[in-house]
Amino acid sequence: MAALVKGWRWATRPLLWVVQTWDLDRRRWVRALRRSPVRVVFPSGQVVERKPGPGKQPQRAAAEASPYEQRPKQPLQVSRSQTPCTWEESGLRYDKALPGDRRLSSVMTIVKSRPFREKQGKILLEGRRLIADALKAGAVPKVFFFSRLEYIKELPIDKLKGVSLIKVKFEDIKDWSDLVTPQGIMGIFAKPDHVKMTYPETQLRHLLPLLLICDNLRDPGNLGTILRSAAGAGCSKVLLTKGCVDAWEPKVLRAAMGAHFQVPIINNLDWETLPNYLPTNTRVYVADNCGLHAQAQLSNKASDHGWVCERRLSRLHKYEEEVEEEEDDLEPGAGKAWLPELEVQSYDLDWTEAPAAVVIGGETHGLSLESLQLAESTRGKRLLIPVVPGVDSLNSAMAASILLFEGKRQLRVKAEHSSRDRS
Secondary structure, three states, X not given: OHHHHHHHHHHHHHHHHHHHHHHHHHHHHHHHHHOOOOEEEOOOOXXXXXXXXXXXXXXXXXXXXXXXXXXXXXXXXXXXXXXXXXHHHOOOXXXXXXXXXXXXXXXXXXXXXXXXXXXXXXXXXXXXXXXXXXXXXXXXXXXXXXXXXXXXXXXXXXXXXXXXXXXXXXXXXXXXXXXXXXXXXXEEEEOOOOOOOOOOHHHHHOOXXXXXXXXXXXXXXXHHHHHHHHHHHOEEEEEEEOOOOOOOOHHHHHHHOOHHHOOOEEEEEOOOOHHHHOOOOXXXXXXXXXOHHHHHOOOHHXXXXXXXXXXXXXXHHHHHHHHHHHHHHOOOOOOXXXXXXXXXXXXXXXXXXXXXXXXXXXXXXXXXXXHHHHHHHOOOOEEEOOOOOOOOOOOHHHHHHHHHHHHHHHHHHHHHHHHHHHO
């Protein structure tokens, strides 16, 4: 029995060797398939040399190479799907605000306060359209706060170099936003200079010899609407005197809808320096139909149609009443010597013969004495808008829109007549 078992073991050994030999051959064939050929010989006798791939060299050459010799590093091959986008190729980076980061709150505190805003020379712009208009006009950005990276990628890349980009939560932007529905992006810009700004070519082609002067305008919504009307009418310039609300206040920017970057705005001017910003031979007209002095000069036809305002809002109009009471104590002709006498004219009559500037006063304080003196020195007039008797006067924004577009209409009619004469 033992002999049989021993013989069976010797009989099965060759079978084991055969199996192992076949397994080794299979592994060799697999390794051969993985190797890349160096030379290919076709049946026709043609021989084709194959160069090794980048970073690879034949085994013999690798064995002969010195172990201390450093191989040159090949550049990393990146597939098209992994190629960085244009925004990333530009080298832009952004920070992600962590909980407790107060950069947004500290900046918002500065730009929402007029004294700090004027001292730091920075303004706040909110919304993708307003920011895009500012960048197109040449405004210089400093910091951007955004909630989604797509909002930043929509902006021109060349305008973002050197700008701090900070990603914050949408809830943080919502807390500091003045919009009902925040758009998820806020920008801090250097206060624009009208001399360095680049305004749209379409706006420049439609500029008119028509200027707007804002006097004691305190309501941000009214000022924003007036700026928007000035840009729509084609005003060449808007001048704001001291006492007006800041033109770069967030509420004014929101009401103006991008007009700040379509028409030059010069802010915080003194009446002494304001004439320097007017073109030569400019006539200044004031929009005022509330004064007793204006009512006295109205014709009977104008009074019959109710072209008179019954309100006496401004400090100037109160002075008119006081002057009438004190006329008996003064010398003849000295009662109204301090008050400029301006001719009253309906707004729809021609008043655009020369370059014209229209002064719009605030609803609370009205026109200042300096505005009337400037109108008198330039041979200007009072422009009155007719209203039905018993109806209050129009607000500042509405009056400015009517006068500006009336001036545009008159200038267009004159241009058509001149073109007909030439033909």
